[in-house]
Amino acid sequence: MDNHVVSIPKPVILLNIDSLMPQPLEIAMQTGRAPALKFLMEQGRYIANMVTSFPTMSVTIDSSLLTGTYADKHHIPGLNWFDTEQNQFVNYGTGFRETFRMGMKKSIHHMLYNLNNVHLSEKVSTIYEELARIGLSSASINSFVYRGNKLQQLKIPKFLRTFTYFEDGKWTMKVPSIFSLGLFSKLRPVGFTAQLAAGNYKYMARELRYLIHKQKLPAFTFCIFQDMDARIHFKGPMDIKGIIKIDRQIQKMLNMFDSWEEAVNSNIWMIIGDNGHSATGTKYRDYIIDLRKLLNNYRIVRIQRAVHKKDELAICVNQRMAYVYMLDHVNIGTIVEKLKHDKRIDIIAWKENDCIRVESAMKEGTLYFRPNGKYVDEFNQSWWIVGNHELLDLKWIENHIVYNDFPDALARLHGALYSHPGQFLVVNAKPGCEFKAQSTPFHLSGAAHGSLHKQESIVPLIIAGTNEQPITPRIIDLKEFIFRVIQEQLHE
Known part of the structure; x- marks a missing residue:
């Protein structure tokens, strides 16, 4: 009161x-x-x-x-995500074509009611x-x-x-x-x-x-x-x-x-x-990453209909980042390898056991991290880290982590990957590039956000x-x- x-x-x-x-x-x-x-x-x-x-x-x-x-x-989790418990897309208004296909009533209800009352x-x-x-x-x-x-x-x-x-x-x-x-x-x-x-x-x-x-x-x-x-x-x-x-x-x-x-x-x-x-960038072919085409040998949920039992993946784009969800018994490693074929994707991250695993289409190696460890970052957060720290452009001053291209990357990636239930990947596009899925708006010759x-x-x-x-x-x-x-x- x-x-x-x-x-x-x-x-x-x-x-x-x-x-x-x-x-x-x-x-x-x-x-x-x-x-x-x-x-x-x-x-x-x-x-x-x-x-x-x-x-x-x-x-x-x-x-x-x-x-x-x-x-x-x-x-x-973002402007666009997939609720694995309700088996539905949640879109708070990414663009007319996408929200119209998902259902205007549903999107408006998510924005006006569920955002504050449920989510x-x-x-x-x-x-x-x-x-x-x-x-x-x-x-x-x-x-x-x-x-x-x-x-x-x-x-x-x-x-x-x-x-x-x-x-x-x-x-x-x-x-x-x-x-x-x-x-x-x-x-x-x-x-x-x-x-x-x-x-x-x-x-x-x-x-x-x-x-x-x-x-x-x-x-x-x-x-x-x-x-x-x-x-x-x-x-x-x-x-x-x-x-x-x-x-x-x-x-x-x-x-x-x-x-x-x-x-x-x-x-x-x-x-x-x-x-x-x-x-x-200015050219669609060079700067727009179409995730549906990149993963076209999988059955991907279409946003205008209910999830089918044979569907394997759901894709939710937030401009320069995206969530890729495994709905069926899809091997996450196989999806990662598919995504690594596109050299415009600079971060691919997912939960593995009690850690977060990070790979990239642009750099070799793997990085694992989780909260609470011997390394302390510039925001006084401690982390356990093993692997190629260059994937997140982490620098060390003694045992102190300093962030560069991806500010507060460990806590913010952890935040996104633990923001909602489900088995999914977080993918991040390199600067200049933007993700696209079904009816996703994009912004050639302009600017976009969403990434780390x-x-x-x-x-x-x-x-x-x-x-x-x-x-x-x-x-x-x-x-x-x-x-x-x-x-x-x-x-x-």
Whole structure:
């Protein structure tokens, strides 16, 4: 139950700019085209190397940010995965053709209901739930991951009800104290978004400005600007026009105070990206890895029909990474050898006994690892490791592991491989390349994400209004950081 009895002097506002990356952000700030972001950076601190979750897809990343855990704990494996217990694909919206073939009703139900009520593990708590337990309110604006403590009935517009399983287009969710999600729940009494669920960047900014104007900011507000991701997919990772547009909206927020300095004195501002992008190649034949063709001598589940008893494999693509599931008595080693024929696949990983085994189509050898061993990494996690460490580009300084091309690779791979039941492979494409299966969208001459590579795994964080910072530069440490700066104010 939410109690609106406790307040703090400086509310925390976290703005998540989908696909914000360090280099284009720095260019926009240095050239004077992002004055609000530059001001906030100069007022506080800038961390250019925050490590995001894996797969580098928004629902997994937002789940990690809000729960402080990787996917092995929160159980959201990606935007597209296969539920071996229910024998069905779970797709939260990868693209119209793919979701249409899988079934619009099913995909919409997964996104609107199952994501928060069924799939997000009850064994982890969101920051909204934990703040509610100590009597503090919170807000979610524009995020599909939002589980809180307050029961609220949501309602879908009449003209869209045929696309859902909800009786009369109504369903009840547990949400934060203040909740905004496009047409389903809005804060302003007037205001319209042309988008079904999540509003565009202007709509989201207006919702947040409404809270500021009405002096209704709770202890913590989480907002997502989602528009930039679609633009970068087609324009490439160095496009900065999206940053410029969003910066104008942040300027309007800061202008609501007597001065921009007052905005920082009154609130703690955090701006973060959720994932990066890798530039993609121009030729389909050279840069698109069609997993169905690569494994064409196996019977692969077709996404538009139920699983058949003779089906052997299911494939779920998350742009530059994919899950390959063994459904029947298929030898996993044979599948690995097939995949190793394609030299554009840089990581193939799977669970073997109590270890994770890693191989590659690009490098020789095998790597085995599991948690708890004599080697300690830069995030103070210990590992048992045997084999060719170059497969994950691991370096050693004495007994200390240092990550290079694949940040926090051991914990993030472990997170994905233990995120849900089943026998499956995680495959990772080399930069420039992207996976494809049945009806999967791809992004030639643009950019894509999803993989373990540093281009998609490193995001920026700006903090203004506090001298505190996360204990390590990882998205999974943001929850503890936010909770800490809020609790410190309660004890002042």
